[in-house]
Amino acid sequence: MEQMMRLLHYCGLPEEDVDFINSDGKTMNKILMEANPRMTLFTGSSRVAEKLAVDLNGRVKLEDAGFDWKILGPDVCEADYVAWVCDQDAYACSGQKCSAQSILFMHENWAATPLLSKLKELAERRKLEDLTVGPVLTVTTEAMLDHVNKLLNIPGAKLLFGGKALENHSIPSIYGAVKPTAVYVPLEEILKAGNYELVTKEVFGPFQVVTEYKESQLSMVLEALERMHAHLTAAVVSNDVLFLQEVIGQSVNGTTYAGLRARTTGAPQNHWFGPAGDPRGAGIGTPEAIKLVWSCHREIIYDIGPVPQQWEIPPST
Numbered sequence: 001m002e003q004m005m006r007l008l009h010y011c012g013l014p015e016e017d018v019d020f021i022n023s024d025g026k027t028m029n030k031i032l033m034e035a036n037p038r039m040t041l042f043t044g045s046s047r048v049a050e051k052l053a054v055d056l057n058g059r060v061k062l063e064d065a066g067f068d069w070k071i072l073g074p075d076v077c078e079a080d081y082v083a084w085v086c087d088q089d090a091y092a093c094s095g096q097k098c099s100a101q102s103i104l105f106m107h108e109n110w111a112a113t114p115l116l117s118k119l120k121e122l123a124e125r126r127k128l129e130d131l132t133v134g135p136v137l138t139v140t141t142e143a144m145l146d147h148v149n150k151l152l153n154i155p156g157a158k159l160l161f162g163g164k165a166l167e168n169h170s171i172p173s174i175y176g177a178v179k180p181t182a183v184y185v186p187l188e189e190i191l192k193a194g195n196y197e198l199v200t201k202e203v204f205g206p207f208q209v210v211t212e213y214k215e216s217q218l219s220m221v222l223e224a225l226e227r228m229h230a231h232l233t234a235a236v237v238s239n240d241v242l243f244l245q246e247v248i249g250q251s252v253n254g255t256t257y258a259g260l261r262a263r264t265t266g267a268p269q270n271h272w273f274g275p276a277g278d279p280r281g282a283g284i285g286t287p288e289a290i291k292l293v294w295s296c297h298r299e300i301i302y303d304i305g306p307v308p309q310q311w312e313i314p315p316s317t
Contacts, residue, residue: 032056041282041293043098046230053280061282061293063274066232067102067202068264069225071247072110073238074215078260082237083118089235089264091123091180094134095206099233099255099265099273102202103209105187105221111212120161123180126206128169136176136205141165144178144205151209154195156186160210180206187211187220200228222250231277235262252277 005020021028025048032040033055040060042052049064070089072082089101106115126132136144148163162181171177190199190211199209213221225234234253236244239260248258254276257263274283283289 029055039294041284043282049280058280060280062278062280063098063232063282063284065202065230066098066100066275067200067228067230068099068233068235068253069103069105069228070101070235070237070262070264071105071221072107072115073236073240073243073247074107074109075238075240075243075260076107076109076113077239079113079115079118081261083115083122085237085261085263086119087122087180088266090182090208091126091133091206092265094136095180095208096136096138096204097265100204101208101235101264103200103211104182105224106210106212108212108214116160116210119182123161123182126180128166133166133180133206135171136178139176139203139205140174141176141178144176144181144203144207147201147203147207148181148183150198151183151185154185154189154199156189158184160184162206176205178206182208182210184210184212187213187217187224190224191220196224196227200224202230218246222247225251230275232275233257233264233273235264237262254281254283 002020002022005018008018009015021031023031029052032052037056038059040052040056041063042049042060043063044065046065049060049062052060053062070086086101086104089099090104093100128134145163145165148159151157152159160182162179163183164179166177166179169177185195185199189195190209231251231253233255234251235257236247237260238244238258244258248256254274255272271285272283272289273285274289275281283292
């Protein structure tokens with residue numbers, strides 16, 4: 001980031017326009033409290049976002065965590081491509097993206113294809129040597145594997161692939177090092193009160209939940225989406241227009257990709273990116289997003305005159 005700043009300076013950015021402060025969270029929180037800024041754009045965890053909302057008396061826009069979903073619709077085609085996009089969404093950057101695919105809802109038609117075996121094959125070709133899988137900065141190996149084990153205690157849950165620590169590496173134990181992992185959890189179990197919070201816990205690493213739904217169970221999928229609290233990115237993988245309308249019309253994610261090539265991540269830089277369903281939600285990437293965060297409406301009403309000649313004070317009203 002510092003080198004990026006130096007490049008911007010080289011390209012003409014006035015040096016006094018941006019302060020780059022490299023610090024830990026507590027230090028930055030103290031700076032914000034003392035500076036009392038009119039607006040702060042925060043990108044990071046929901047926990048810190050909620051703290052800042054209180055500390056800054058609401059003068060904050062949030063681009064925080066995302067437990068991001070992908071739904072595979074009833075129309076099955078281009079299985080290799082769909083599998084590759086799922087692998088990229090879930091495991092590129094070792095899953096360390098706020099837009100990473102956290103849960104995959106497969107229509108029963110997709111469940112009848114070799115999709116899961118393709119996902120397993122793609123995940124298992126990732127390796128440390130070429131950094132297609134690597135260190136996880138904010139979640140330890142122990143914490144990720146503990147989460148996997150808790151999920152596997154849910155009735156009907158099973159490990160699809162991964163679930164093991166990486167081997168033959170020198171990654172310090174304060175970081176995470178696990179193989180790309182997927183756990184299957186039955187849809188009926190996901191919706192149970194005792195399971196839902198666990199299943200929808202965001203793990204900022206190479207991990208996803210997979211489930212299957214029948215044609216008659218779409219309403220259950222939509223219920224699962226509505227109960228999530230972080231509505232950032234989503235993907236509806238289908239070219240069935242009526243299916244797209246139903247899902248998009250009953251969901252609220254701020255950035256939703258729709259169509260056969262839909263993804264949750266890898267966003268181009270020319271469209272809005274940000275959460276929805278919360279008035280504190282920020283946007284990035286477009287002029288509209290910049291105006292939402294860094295500006296507000298002002299109304300200037302000019303009434304200069306002239307006052308009519310021989311004007312007299314009228315009766316009281």
